[in-house]
Amino acid sequence: MNLEEIVRYATIKGLGLLGTGDALHPIWFKELDESLEEIDGTGIYKLKSFENPVHFIFQTEVATVHYYKEKARRIHHVILIPSKDVSVQLADRLSTYGDLASDGRPVLTMTPAELIDVVLETEKECLIFPAHAWTPWWSLFGSFSGVNSLEEAYEDRAKDIHALETGLSSDPPMNWRVSSLDRLTLISASDAHSPYPFRLGREAVVFELDRLTYEEIIDAIRKKDGKRIIMTVEVPPAYGKYHWSGHRNCNVGPISPDDARSMGYKCALCGKKLTKGVDDRVNELADRPPGYVPEGSIGFRYTIPLQELIAVSENVDLESEHRLTSGRIWKEYTRIISTLGDEFKIMFDVSEEELKSTMTPQLVNLIMAVRQNKIKIIPGFDGVYGKIIFGAEEKVEEQKRASKRLEDFF
Numbered sequence: 094m095n096l097e098e099i100v101r102y103a104t105i106k107g108l109g110l111l112g113t114g115d116a117l118h119p120i121w122f123k124e125l126d127e128s129l130e131e132i133d134g135t136g137i138y139k140l141k142s143f144e145n146p147v148h149f150i151f152q153t154e155v156a157t158v159h160y161y162k163e164k165a166r167r168i169h170h171v172i173l174i175p176s177k178d179v180s181v182q183l184a185d186r187l188s189t190y191g192d193l194a195s196d197g198r199p200v201l202t203m204t205p206a207e208l209i210d211v212v213l214e215t216e217k218e219c220l221i222f223p224a225h226a227w228t229p230w231w232s233l234f235g236s237f238s239g240v241n242s243l244e245e246a247y248e249d250r251a252k253d254i255h256a257l258e259t260g261l262s263s264d265p266p267m268n269w270r271v272s273s274l275d276r277l278t279l280i281s282a283s284d285a286h287s288p289y290p291f292r293l294g295r296e297a298v299v300f301e302l303d304r305l306t307y308e309e310i311i312d313a314i315r316k317k318d319g320k321r322i323i324m325t326v327e328v329p330p331a332y333g334k335y336h337w338s339g340h341r342n343c344n345v346g347p348i349s350p351d352d353a354r355s356m357g358y359k360c361a362l363c364g365k366k367l368t369k370g371v372d373d374r375v376n377e378l379a380d381r382p383p384g385y386v387p388e389g390s391i392g393f394r395y396t397i398p399l400q401e402l403i404a405v406s407e408n409v410d411l412e413s414e415h416r417l418t419s420g421r422i423w424k425e426y427t428r429i430i431s432t433l434g435d436e437f438k439i440m441f442d443v444s445e446e447e448l449k450s451t452m453t454p455q456l457v458n459l460i461m462a463v464r465q466n467k468i469k470i471i472p473g474f475d476g477v478y479g480k481i482i483f484g485a486e487e488k489v490e491e492q493k494r495a496s497k498r499l500e501d502f503f
Contacts, residue, residue, distance in 0.1 A: 099293075114154070115154075119194050157201050190211075209247060229374075278314045283295040340363070341475040399436050
């Protein structure tokens with residue numbers, strides 16, 4: 094997938110600014126170097142080949158591995174980079190800690206504090222923050238490989254962390270329950286490893302800037318400026334692959350926090366550890382009740398990829414992702430986009446009457462349910478995405494869950 098195709102899908106989605114991803118990887122950087130040009134010294138880049146409203150900011154994700162309290166801690170971090178030249182310098186510095194060519198998210202043998210040292214010594218205008226902070230593996234607060242506070246991970250450099258990426262399985266209200274995170278700007282990103290619209294831009298940040306520059310973006314994030322950061326775009330956290338606990342290999346899950354706790358987080362079939370859900374992990378660290386909204390919080394809105402809603406409305410089984418790009422679903426998706434505009438416009442702004450004139454009643458009802466936060470989702474668990482239920486299936490599922498006992502999971 095080249096940059097022109099990524100721009101095409103971003104345009105369909107309604108995105109205006111993308112992180113380059115993998116900016117330290119030598120092969121991908123070569124394409125970035127050949128295909129992108131900076132706009133008037135702004136730190137914002139565009140394709141050389143043609144004019145398009147989609148722009149890029151140099152960015153990468155790296156993993157650090159270190160030991161804390163005799164346990165390996167594996168954490169992913171996002172790094173925003175002010176220019177192509179700084180990306181080259183940073184790659185040179187970090188190459189001594191790991192093989193940058195081995196993976197899009199290179200694994201570096203260093204502590205998170207050391208990572209900050211190296212990055213900010215290379216260029217103080219870089220910005221680092223934890224990626225998908227609550228995911229069980231490879232994350233700041235992960236139940237398997239994380240820690241319990243910013244200070245445990247970043248030590249004396251915790252003061253240099255200004256943001257936190259929430260991940261698909263948590264949303265701002267879940268993070269608001271942890272008071273130590275109040276000073277951070279909550280970032281939402283798709284963590285996309287596929288450019289298709291049902292992955293690209295699943296989550297996003299909405300900025301309102303006088304001028305689109307790297308400096309403006311970083312300053313708004315560092316200052317948690319609610320005038321320049323309008324909101325985040327979120328999928329409902331139950332949609333995420335790790336929202337509740339479970340054990341995929343034994344098909345045990347999803348299990349609510351109360352039930353998982355009563356089981357001692359052990360699978361009743363094989364006795365192995367359950368993969369503890371993000372909801373459970375937030376409960377462990379929370380010092381506030383559900384529903385608490387701290388002062389100065391930035392707002393958010395929920396969405397779900399339109400392709401998935403189309404598939405659900407047509408009773409297409411989503412067990413296999415390739416069905417979302419099948420001719421049938423993709424044809425309907427592009428027909429709707431060509432009629433009503435980009436996906437974000439459809440999900441947030443197009444009136445119900447206009448929706449009804451273009452699509453089936455089932456799809457209209459799904460979109461309106463998402464807007465009103467009334468969509469029904471069986472929570473995701475242990476790497477399994479949450480399942481949207483609708484219509485007759487929704488009623489059946491509600492009856493099943495109303496009568497379900499704990500032992501019925503097994």
